[in-house]
Amino acid sequence: MSNIAGKAYAMNVITPIRWYTTWTNKLFFKAALLIPETLKGLLTLSLIHYARWVIIPRDGFPRLDPSQPKEELHYAYMLFFSNFNGSWDQYVDSFTFAIPSGLDLFWKWNIRYPKSVPLTPFHDYIRHNQIDTAHYYNAYPMAASNDVKSAQKVKKALIDFNAKSSDKSADDFLKDYHMLLNNLQHDFGDMKPTPIVSLSSYEVKKRYEQTKA
Amino acid sequence: MATKSGNATALTVLSPIKNGNLGETSFADITRERCLRLPIHEESPLAKVPNTYLARLFILDNVFYESLPANDSVFNFSDITSIFSDSARKKALPRKDTLKSKYLVFSSNFHGDLDTYLTGVWEKWSYIDHEGTQRDVRHIWEHCVAFDRVTDASSFIAYIKRCQLDASLFFNGSTDDSLQEQLKSLYLKQEFTKFAVEHQGKSASEIQQDFKAFIARVQPENLEGPTWQAGKSTP
CATH class of the missing domain: 1.10.287 (Helix Hairpins)
Structure with missing residues (x-):
């Protein structure tokens, strides 16, 4: 597993949402696209390279062949992918402190979404629904x-x-x-490899050195 | 379309993996291991794919059951039925979903249009695996449903498009310049920072002379070089 590539962290979160309420989330996303000021909080945070939200209808998982069993799901699913700088805690906490209401609109009526305030239930929710990345590539690991x-x-x-x-x-x-x-x-600024801030970034560094050897 | 933000594109791909095993290992686990064993940083096959900013691969084994408490004021109102009976209380719990396939998830943030990018993935993705064998992109997708029908760039593009999901919102907190442009800019930032530090307190004519030599060396408008290598992880 490698959620870290240099200064970037890859977050993958998948959460269920009632299929008949997804239109509200889509509406909020559309509004965010049409009124860029709504994303000002995210821009001010300035720690994200790129992030996205994808809503998969409950019959929307790709089915490529009749031999593939058809999914039968009760819920639609929302995928959230982010590429951010800093540690997991810094990122999740900055969301809570900087843009709690915007975040709650994006995750509105996701099943058992606890809201972004207070912090601990929100941490638990993200951790519960997060999937580790198997391979993460960053074109500029030394740059934020x-x-x-x-x-x-x-x-x-x-x-x-x-x-x-x-x-x-x-x-x-x-x-x-x-x-x-x-x-x-x-x-200005001299860009260098990220300092070792966690055991996981230490493991990534060790693995990299092994492959270079 | 929300999948684009200026010239930056968000590609989200869910490719179903065949149910079944090879020996004692499931196709999903074989695919996972292949992803885990990909070389990283400048050695990653994605470093060779033009215009890839950031990309990832992982296996979606299943979806999660929402067992944690929450404070959803509208829908958890049904919890009040717990005062009537245990079965009503159980019915108020979230439903359990189970995926029937596991999915290889490929997510990429890149510059430019999708067809050009996917042609680059098909043609440039190459690496030497841990056993010393040369591999291309087919090695990762090999056990995905219907991938055996992919034979060339155009069938690969068609395949990926069948697996593609549109983003509802794509947030670009960086730039949408070409990767070459971004890498050249980072190189210049690094080099000019060094230049500024080294020339503090020097005379005007010395700085001017050295600046001209600096410009001749770094060639600010030449994107081909000198520049940073994609995936470069050490100074």
């Missing part, structure tokens, strides 16, 4: 989501600066260079 976003700014600023200022007189160049550094203060 914020690194990817700030790198985009650094690249643009560097190209613009080079075009505008590199051939100026040395003094004017220095003035512009200092301005560039000032503007990019929040975007």
Whole structure:
């Protein structure tokens, strides 16, 4: 099992939901798409690379051949996949503290969803419904989501600066260079492998070293 | 469509695994072991698939029974029937679902359109397994239902699309640039940070001269290189 790839953690959660109430969740998701401000809380958290919610109707599990038994389910299911930075606790807690009401709308009427506040029942619910990842790949294990976003700014600023200022007189160049550094203060940073924050990340590191040997 | 966010795409695939065994091991367990044994980081076969940001594989063995208490104000109202009889109380419990197949779940976040991406998965996915054998993508999907009909890129694309589920909401907290663009930007961020630290307090003409050499070395607009390798896990 490998829920961790560098600085990213892969979370998979599957929860049942009454098939006749899924339209409410779909409505909330649609509203979130149409009114991006509703996702501001998630953007502010700034620890997610990509996340998604998928609703599988109770007759919606892929059936590819008549030889495959047909699923007979009482419930529809909601899948939640996230790629985030930090530890499991940091992530789940930040949801509870930053966007509890939005979270409760997304999981509205999922069977036995305890709501995101208080914390312990919410932890229990996620842990109960979480599935471990067998293989997790991250194109930039040394980078957090914020690194990817700030790198985009650094690249643009560097190209613009080079075009505008590199051939100026040395003094004017220095003035512009200092301005560039000032503007990019929040975007610099030396990216390195993630520190060992848990036994699982230690295991991943050990496994990686074994494969490299 | 919620499966796209700008140029970023969320692919969710549930491929049913055949019920049955090979020797004493179920097809699901064989598939799980193959996923678990995939090399990681820059050695992962997904590092070779163009434009993969983050992706994962796991086996969905079954769904969970919701045995935990909760505070759902509307539906748990039926719990009040417990004051009448034990059987009414039991009926108020959540129903138990059991899947009849196990599913190989492949979830990927990538840049671009689905057909191009899946062609890349079919053509580029390769690795050497723990026994030293060269493998391609068929090794992972081998025991999935109807996968024996997949023979080329177009039948692979058609197969994956039959297993695909649409996302109701795809949240992009990063960028939707091409992976090459993201990796080049990360490389520049790393290198320019070093440059800025090393040149603190130096004279204007020295910084200017070194900056020109720096730009010639890092080639900011050349996405091909120098850059970070996909999956690069050490500086």
